[in-house]
Amino acid sequence: MTGNQATPAVRLDGITKRFGDVVANDGVDFTLERGTVHALLGENGSGKTTLMSVLYGLYDQNEGTIAVDGEERTFDSPRDAMDAGIGMIHQHFQLVGPMTVLQNVVLGHEPTDRGLVDEGSARAEIEAICDRYGFDVDEHLDERVVDLDLGVRQRVEIVKSLYRGAEVLILDEPTAVLTPQEVDSLIEVMSDLAADGRSLVFITHKLDEALSVADEVTVLRDGEAVGTVDAATTTEQELARMMVGREVLFDRRPRETEPGDPMLRVEGLRVTGDRGLERVSDVDFVVREGEILGVAGVQGNGQTELVEALTGLRPADSGAVVFDGDDVTGTSRRGRIRGGLVYIPEDRQTEGLVQDYDLVRNALLGNQTVEPYVTRGLIDWPAVREHAADIVDEYDVQPPTVDVEAASLSGGNQQKFIVGREIEHDPDVMVAAHPTRGVDIGSIEFIHDRLLDLRDEGLAVLLVSSKLEEIRTLSDRIAVMYEGEFIDTVDPDAVTDEDLGLLMAGRRPDEDTAVGEGGPAVADAGETGPTTAPDSEVER
Amino acid sequence: MSDADPGRGRAVLDAVAARMLDATVLQRLGIATASTALALAIGLVAVALSGYDPVAFLANVAEGAFGDANAIARTLKFTTMFVLVGVAVAVAFRAGVFNIGVQGQFVVGGFATVIAILQFAPLLPGGTVGGLALLVVGTVAGIVAGGLYGALPGVLKAYGDANEIITTIMLNFIAVGVVGFLVEGPLRGEGNRAPNTERLPEYVQLPPVVFDSPDFSLVGLAVALVVVVVVSFLMVRTRIGYDMVTSGHQAAAATFSGADARRTVVTTMTLSGMVAGVAGAVFAVMIQGYYSDPSGVATYGFDAIAVSLLAANNPLGVVPAALLFGGLDSAGTHLSINSDVPPQLIDGVVGLVVLFVAAPELFRMAARRAGLGGENR
Numbered sequence: 066m067t068g069n070q071a072t073p074a075v076r077l078d079g080i081t082k083r084f085g086d087v088v089a090n091d092g093v094d095f096t097l098e099r100g101t102v103h104a105l106l107g108e109n110g111s112g113k114t115t116l117m118s119v120l121y122g123l124y125d126q127n128e129g130t131i132a133v134d135g136e137e138r139t140f141d142s143p144r145d146a147m148d149a150g151i152g153m154i155h156q157h158f159q160l161v162g163p164m165t166v167l168q169n170v171v172l173g174h175e176p177t178d179r180g181l182v183d184e185g186s187a188r189a190e191i192e193a194i195c196d197r198y199g200f201d202v203d204e205h206l207d208e209r210v211v212d213l214d215l216g217v218r219q220r221v222e223i224v225k226s227l228y229r230g231a232e233v234l235i236l237d238e239p240t241a242v243l244t245p246q247e248v249d250s251l252i253e254v255m256s257d258l259a260a261d262g263r264s265l266v267f268i269t270h271k272l273d274e275a276l277s278v279a280d281e282v283t284v285l286r287d288g289e290a291v292g293t294v295d296a297a298t299t300t301e302q303e304l305a306r307m308m309v310g311r312e313v314l315f316d317r318r319p320r321e322t323e324p325g326d327p328m329l330r331v332e333g334l335r336v337t338g339d340r341g342l343e344r345v346s347d348v349d350f351v352v353r354e355g356e357i358l359g360v361a362g363v364q365g366n367g368q369t370e371l372v373e374a375l376t377g378l379r380p381a382d383s384g385a386v387v388f389d390g391d392d393v394t395g396t397s398r399r400g401r402i403r404g405g406l407v408y409i410p411e412d413r414q415t416e417g418l419v420q421d422y423d424l425v426r427n428a429l430l431g432n433q434t435v436e437p438y439v440t441r442g443l444i445d446w447p448a449v450r451e452h453a454a455d456i457v458d459e460y461d462v463q464p465p466t467v468d469v470e471a472a473s474l475s476g477g478n479q480q481k482f483i484v485g486r487e488i489e490h491d492p493d494v495m496v497a498a499h500p501t502r503g504v505d506i507g508s509i510e511f512i513h514d515r516l517l518d519l520r521d522e523g524l525a526v527l528l529v530s531s532k533l534e535e536i537r538t539l540s541d542r543i544a545v546m547y548e549g550e551f552i553d554t555v556d557p558d559a560v561t562d563e564d565l566g567l568l569m570a571g572r573r574p575d576e577d578t579a580v581g582e583g584g585p586a587v588a589d590a591g592e593t594g595p596t597t598a599p600d601s602e603v604e605r
Numbered sequence: 606m607s608d609a610d611p612g613r614g615r616a617v618l619d620a621v622a623a624r625m626l627d628a629t630v631l632q633r634l635g636i637a638t639a640s641t642a643l644a645l646a647i648g649l650v651a652v653a654l655s656g657y658d659p660v661a662f663l664a665n666v667a668e669g670a671f672g673d674a675n676a677i678a679r680t681l682k683f684t685t686m687f688v689l690v691g692v693a694v695a696v697a698f699r700a701g702v703f704n705i706g707v708q709g710q711f712v713v714g715g716f717a718t719v720i721a722i723l724q725f726a727p728l729l730p731g732g733t734v735g736g737l738a739l740l741v742v743g744t745v746a747g748i749v750a751g752g753l754y755g756a757l758p759g760v761l762k763a764y765g766d767a768n769e770i771i772t773t774i775m776l777n778f779i780a781v782g783v784v785g786f787l788v789e790g791p792l793r794g795e796g797n798r799a800p801n802t803e804r805l806p807e808y809v810q811l812p813p814v815v816f817d818s819p820d821f822s823l824v825g826l827a828v829a830l831v832v833v834v835v836v837s838f839l840m841v842r843t844r845i846g847y848d849m850v851t852s853g854h855q856a857a858a859a860t861f862s863g864a865d866a867r868r869t870v871v872t873t874m875t876l877s878g879m880v881a882g883v884a885g886a887v888f889a890v891m892i893q894g895y896y897s898d899p900s901g902v903a904t905y906g907f908d909a910i911a912v913s914l915l916a917a918n919n920p921l922g923v924v925p926a927a928l929l930f931g932g933l934d935s936a937g938t939h940l941s942i943n944s945d946v947p948p949q950l951i952d953g954v955v956g957l958v959v960l961f962v963a964a965p966e967l968f969r970m971a972a973r974r975a976g977l978g979g980e981n982r
């Protein structure tokens with residue numbers, strides 16, 4: 066690879082990638098300068114991985130051009146991209162577990178000597194790479210990959226790419242599986258590689274990591290590049306605001322009722338995540354009847370685990386979850402559904418719908434204990450069918466038929482069906498996780514209206530969303546979650562976007578940003594009850 | 606590194622897969638019939654090349670499968686067994702649990718049936734009434750034993766994270782070994798030269814209906830069909846079935862809906878084992894009349910996997926699949942007695958038929974798994 070310093074290593078121009086009706090990347094420009102680390106920042110589903118998969122030859126773009134070293138290229142497969150010096154390290158490592166590190170690194174590119182694999186020269190070459198960057202991978206060359214820590218495996222992946230001559234390295238969420246110490250050493254490795262003249266794309270949704278290593282940061286939101294900023298001059302809160310954005314949304318609907326008694330109460334909740342780390346740390350809050358509590362925060366700060374613990378999908382380590390006076394901390398998922406809790410799941414594709422069931426069979430999902438659909442364990446399919454037809458009708462699901470597989474519906478219509486099914490369950494408590502993620506604008510408005518209807522009907526609603534505007538539009542109070550804690554609870558009318566950005570970046574509130582009404586209500590409502598009507602009537 | 610090459614080969618595969626996946630039931634039956642004919646044609650060429658008369662071979666196949674009342678009874682006897690063990694496998698596979706241990710559950714269930722009947726026989730009166738009561742006792746014993754033997758790997762999977770494929774295979778060996786030891790020694794019938802239990806009393810047998818066969822009764826087939834209906838009902842019309850099938854389709858969605866993943870695994874394995882237990886009971890009462898060393902007994906529990914796959918793990922589809930297997934086995938038995946074609950060649954031809962009939966279904970499964978046949982499959 067030649068190219069002088071002035072030519073960027075990679076230049077993407079107007080990349081558009083569509084999957085059916087879904088636009089994953091919409092005219093994205095992206096320039097990777099030589100010898101730098103460029104962070105690609107955005108929420109899940111914002112199109113980061115899609116964009117880099119286009120560069121890596123996994124997807125064909127619908128529009129736009131790719132230039133490597135100033136030369137326009139088309140890649141039909143990752144092999145083409147690799148030949149052009151582009152390597153990608155996926156979120157899920159592409160290593161063969163039972164094979165040794167050496168075998169993994171050379172796999173497909175084995176140096177041969179008269180038809181036999183020349184292990185000696187492979188070893189020498191890998192050791193040279195490791196020496197150059199101070200990797201410890203050469204200490205493990207003869208160990209099997211399954212016996213190694215994730216951090217070492219990741220370095221094996223990096224060495225593998227370097228061994229294949231990668232000048233451009235794409236790292237897809239590389240810190241997701243690492244411990245904090247491993248993250249530090251990865252960041253060091255990235256800096257060293259850049260200093261050596263390699264160019265790196267660092268895909269992440271973590272603000273601090275992006276800022277700690279990147280030279281430039283490009284933020285993607287809903288498939289569009291919001292902007293590229295210089296890491297040296299930007300701040301975490303600016304990035305947070307760019308990530309969650311400011312959509313042109315609707316005015317808040319004035320409330321007609323006052324919040325009533327506490328309906329959902331959480332005390333001292335602690336929850337462990339999948340990797341054995343505590344993800345929810347001593348969280349307390351109350352949601353009252355007729356109230357929407359919004360949980361804001363950058364994704365990955367414990368929101369998912371909190372929601373799973375509330376809905377009965379994940380056990381709590383300690384603390385209590387109370388619905389309407391009943392302690393349900395140890396109650397099964399089905400028990401909580403029976404108790405009147407409904408849940409719009411974060412992942413509608415794998416949780417909310419069975420993709421190859423039609424809408425009739427999907428209408429029963431979560432309703433297996435509800436009469437008249439199921440009586441004494443027996444399913445009344447005609448009744449379920451009628452119910453499905455009602456949901457399709459009332460929630461404007463397109464196409465208007467129940468005899469289609471869930472997979473054939475667009476994201477917005479899948480979501481409307483789920484929202485309808487959950488609301489028609491006649492709940493007391495609604496937990497909605499990212500209810501409008503990846504949903505078209507019309508459906509967003511519709512879903513927002515339904516959630517506000519629930520509030521007006523006196524339900525307690527917990528809304529988790531990474532869209533700031535959504536949280537601000539719908540919530541009566543906003544709790545900001547950071548590293549497993551609710552670091553503050555604020556009034557959406559009194560708080561500025563800047564303050565929210567600061568809180569989401571983990572800056573603890575000063576006295577004057579905390580809002581009096583929300584704070585004490587959280588701490589006290591459980592004991593004192595709603596003796597005083599809140600005075601934060603919303604009129605805007 | 607995944608090397609996605611969206612080339613022409615993929616497009617052709619996509620088109621074929623879409624066609625296969627969209628085939629109606631009638632078309633599928635047509636495909637199965639054509640596959641059987643094609644496989645037989647190729648098999649006959651092989652027979653001819655080996656120096657045997659292909660016309661006589663074909664005549665023997667037809668005669669052996671449905672040539673006379675005896676042949677039909679034999680075909681239906683095998684069909685009965687294949688229906689039961691096939692349903693046992695289908696129940697588990699449907700729910701995403703790979704019960705390879707139907708053979709073990711079948712052996713344990715059948716053995717328990719014989720032991721229970723022998724134990725209770727002295728306590729009950731003889732004759733029709735006693736026989737009926739003992740049949741009920743024996744069947745219940747078979748169901749319970751098969752169910753428990755299926756529940757064991759279910760519990761190991763649910764609470765110990767033990768892979769059910771491995772545990773059920775191991776439990777197959779244990780079942781055969783332990784039952785073999787018991788009939789060899791402690792429970793061998795008095796004066797038996799072979800390692801068998803005592804014979805069941807004369808009055809404990811399924812009544813002959815239409816067919817006067819020593820080892821087939823339409824009652825046995827009826828039991829198998831009742832099991833098919835009951836299991837289908839359970840899978841389609843009950844909450845337990847919905848939870849099971851949903852777990853098999855999409856585990857995360859089942860969990861979301863409140864199905865307890867662990868309990869569902871145990872339920873599934875227990876149910877599968879219970880059906881295998883019924884198969885064991887029917888085998889013991891209708892076919893054997895005693896229990897012998899299971900290492901020498903027919904391996905219905907293994908053939909069951911092929912039957913179930915052929916039926917796309919649909920309990921109703923198991924019936925025609927079992928009929929095909931039953932017919933082929935019956936024809937094979939007839940051929941091995943009435944022709945000088947070597948058994949290896951017969952097995953080869955039978956294998957060809959199974960392969961050809963199963964290939965479209967296997968292709969469908971593979972296509973679905975690989976995401977072929979267009980988007981959203």
